[in-house]
Amino acid sequence: xxxxxxxxxxxxxxxxxxxxxxxxxxxxxxxxxxxxxxxxxxxxxxxxxxxxxxxxxxxxxxxxxxxxxxxxxxxxxxxxxxxxxxxxxxxxxxxxxxxxxxxxxxxxxxxxxxxxxxxxxxxxxxxxxxxxxxxxxxxxxxxxxxxxxxxxxxxxxxxxxxxxxxxxxxxxxxxxxxxxxxxxxxxxxxxxxxxxxxxxxxxxxxxxxxxxxxxxxxxxxxxxxxxxxxxxxxxxxxxxxxxxxxxxxxxxxxxxxxxxxxxxxxxxxxxxxxxxxxxxxxxxxxxxxxxxxxxxxxxxxxxxxxxxxxxxxxxxxxxxxxxxxxxxxxxxx
Numbered sequence: 292x293x294x295x296x297x298x299x300x301x302x303x304x305x306x307x308x309x310x311x312x313x314x315x316x317x318x319x320x321x322x323x324x325x326x327x328x329x330x331x332x333x334x335x336x337x338x339x340x341x342x343x344x345x346x347x348x349x350x351x352x353x354x355x356x357x358x359x360x361x362x363x364x365x366x367x368x369x370x371x372x373x374x375x376x377x378x379x380x381x382x383x384x385x386x387x388x389x390x391x392x393x394x395x396x397x398x399x400x401x402x403x404x405x406x407x408x409x410x411x412x413x414x415x416x417x418x419x420x421x422x423x424x425x426x427x428x429x430x431x432x433x434x435x436x437x438x439x440x441x442x443x444x445x446x447x448x449x450x451x452x453x454x455x456x457x458x459x460x461x462x463x464x465x466x467x468x469x470x471x472x473x474x475x476x477x478x479x480x481x482x483x484x485x486x487x488x489x490x491x492x493x494x495x496x497x498x499x500x501x502x503x504x505x506x507x508x509x510x511x512x513x514x515x516x517x518x519x520x521x522x523x524x525x526x527x528x529x530x531x532x533x534x535x536x537x538x539x540x541x542x543x544x545x546x547x548x549x550x551x552x553x554x555x556x557x558x559x560x561x562x563x564x565x566x567x568x569x570x571x572x573x574x575x576x577x578x579x580x581x582x583x584x585x586x587x588x589x590x591x592x593x594x595x596x597x598x599x600x601x602x603x604x605x606x607x608x609x610x611x612x613x614x615x616x617x618x619x620x621x622x623x624x
Contacts (some may be wrong), residue, residue, distance in 0.1 A: 294428075294570070294588075295431065295468075295475055295476060296404070296427055296428070296431060296476075297427075297428060297429065297431035297460075297461075297476075297575075298428055298429060298431075298441065301429075301430050301431045301432070301579050302430070302431065302432055302477075302492075302493050303431045303461050303462060303476050303477050303493075303541075304372070304475065304476045304477075305538075305583060306538050307510070307512055307537065307538060307539050311512070311585050311586070312583065312585070312586035313316075313583050313584065313585065313586060314509075314583075314584045314586045314587050316466070316584070317455075317583045319585040320505050320509075320584045321500075321580070321582050321583065321584070323484050323503070323504065323505070324436065324482060324484055324505065324549055324579055325579055326484070327482065327484065327548050327549050328483055328547065328548060329483070329547070329548025329549060329553035330548075331572060331575055332578060333549070333572065333574055333575040333576075333577065333578055333579060334480075334540075334549050334550065334551055334574045334577070334579070335548055335549065335550040335551075335571045335572060335574075336531070336550065336551055336552075336553060336571045336572075336573055337546075337551065337552050337571065338553045338555070338556075338564045338568045338571065339548045339552070339555065339556075339557060339564070340387060340388065340389045340392070340555070340557075341387065341389050341391065341546065341550075342387060342463075342552045342553065342554065342555045343387065343393045343394065343395050343459050343463055343494050343552065343554060343555055344384075344385065344386060344387060344393075344395070344397050344554065344555040344557065344558055345395045345396075345397065345460075345463070345465070345554050345555075346380075346381055346383075346384050346394070346395070346397065346555070347399055348379050348380075348381050348396060348397065348398055348399065349379075349398070349400045349545065350398045350400045350401060351397050351400050352380070353379040353380070353381050353583075355377040355378065355379055355418075356377065356379070356380045356417060357376055357377055357379065357417070357431060358378055358380075358407075358410075358417045358418070358419055358422060359376070359411075359416050359417065359418045359419075360418065360419070360420075361409055361411060361418040361419055362420055367422045367444075367448040367449060367457055369408075369420050369422065369448060369449070369450060369610060370421075370422050370423075370445060370450055371421075371422065371423035371424070371436065371438075371449065371450025372426050372436060372437060372438075372450070373414075373423065373424050373425070373436065373450075374405075374422045374423055374450060374553050375396075375587040376422075377592050378396055378405045378407075378422070378424075379396060379398050379405075380396060380417065381396075383409050383558065383560075384396065384449045384558075385557075385558040386407065386410045387555050387557075390409075391408060391409060392407075392408070392410055392411070393407065393408055393410075393452060393459060394406075394407045394410050394534055395407070395459045395460060397427060397460075398427075399594070401425040401427055402426060403424055403425070403426065403427060403429050404424060404426070404458070404459075404460055404600070405424050405426075406421075406422065406423050406424075406451075406452040406458060406460075407419045407421065407422050407452060408420050408421035408422075408447055408452035408453075408457040409421065409447070409476045414491045418621055420447050420448075421447040421448075421449075421450055421451065421452045422450060422452070423451055423452060423458075423546060423609065424451040425458055425461075425562075426436060427487075429508075430456070430459075431457075431458050431460065431461050431493075431510075432455055432461075432493045432494070433451060433457065433458065433493075434437055434492065434495055434553065436450075436560065438450070438456075438495070440496060440593060441595030442593065442596070443594075443595065444595065445498065445595050446495075446496040446497075446498070446594075446595070446611075451495070451496070453479075453543045453544055454496070454497065454498035454507065454543070454544045454545055454595075455490060455494035455495070455496060455497060455498075455507035455508055455542070455543040455544060455546050456493075456494055456495035456496040457479075457491075457493055457494060457508075457541070457543045458618065459478060461477075461493070461541070461543065462477050462478045462479025462480070462540070462541050462543065462551075462552065463479055463552050463553070463554060464478060464531070464534075464551070464552065464553040464554065465553070465554050466553070466554060466556065466562055466564070466567070468517075468530070469527050469530055469531075469553065469567060469568070470533060470567065472526065472530050473530065474530055474531065474534035474538070474561060475531070475534075475535075476534070476538055477510070477538040477539055477540065477541050478531070478534055478535060478538065478539070478540045478541070478551050478552075479540070479541060479543045479544075479551060479552045480511060480541055480542050480543065480549070480551055481542070481544040481545060481546035481549070481550050481551075481552075482505055482542060482545070482548075482549045483501075483546060483547055483548055483549070484501045484504045484505055484547060485497060485498070485499030485500070485501060485504045485505055485506070485507050485542065485544075486499045486501060486502070486504040486505060486506040486507070487499050487500050487501060487502055487504065487594070487597060488501065488592060488593060488594040488595075489506050489590055489592060489593075489594070490506050490508045490590070490591055490593065490595065491506050491507075491508035491509055491587050491589060491590050491591065492508055492589065492596060493508055493541065493542070494506070494507040494508030494542075496593060496594050496595070497543050497593070497594035497595065498594065498595045498597070499594065499597075500545070500546070500597040500598075501547060502530045503541055504583070505542055506542065506587060506590060507543060507544070507594075508541065508542060508543075509541070509584055509585070509587055510539045510541055510584070510585040511539060511540045511541075511542065511543075511582050511583070511585070512535065512536065512582070512583055512584075512585055513532060513535035513536045513538040513577065513581055513582055514536070514583060515536040515537065515615070517531070517536070517577075517581050519532050519597055522576045523576070524573070524574075524576065524577075525573055526567075527567050527568050527573060528573040528574050528576075531551070531573075531574065532574065532577060539585065549579070550571075553568065566596045567607070570571065590623045
């Protein structure tokens, strides 16, 4: 498989140390997660929707295509300071077909990653709600980018494509990792019970709406002393569980339950999850009771201001019917 994203000493690639300090509220947080609106009290695996398609390209072979802002609010157009409006989007590229329509492009020539949120192909143009770039082998953390967040606004006004202001590749599990039986990084987690306007590193913002909820950026670990042999897990589930014990999961977003993310292969003509992950509930046997929250330090204030969340209030569905992405709009050499 390709080299794993980010530097060896990146937060994402660093294992949880032996005997870590557990948060004083860990037990309460896990009990709270047990009140999830999800149909089952377990961690779900997003593999076919609400997760990220990843396209590996070479900018020397794929033309740079202009991308336009989907929404403009005053001076905020959803582009990060490091995104100039151009990206090497290949003809076959399609975002996730759900409302968030994430997509990730990796330029192997320049070792640069392009993240998109709510990307649309419409009227001969490519439009996106949010866009940001970052080094493939950098830290994978955006805390050094000079965002100027206004209190109460959405992180998507400023470029990051995860609600916590983290990279789409941060914690995303690739198919090669599952099939190799080894995941050597933290795993992205989302819950429906994230804290309102409080977050912790590596998060730089939040969209949580639960007072007393789990802060975005928090690391949740599966008890490393838990004997996985007694759960009769399928190979993919066991590989994920081992990583959950060694590296943990990082809370990066709000979801309609408790879930982790593997890459979306819906539009990949060469590979899919059939026979590897045939159900999102492959971790169901583990439940939630064996999870714990690593000590939360330097909790910060800020984030989207919300009074209430209504799950059926969704943005317009994406129009992903364009057959060719790179052939529309303007291009440059």
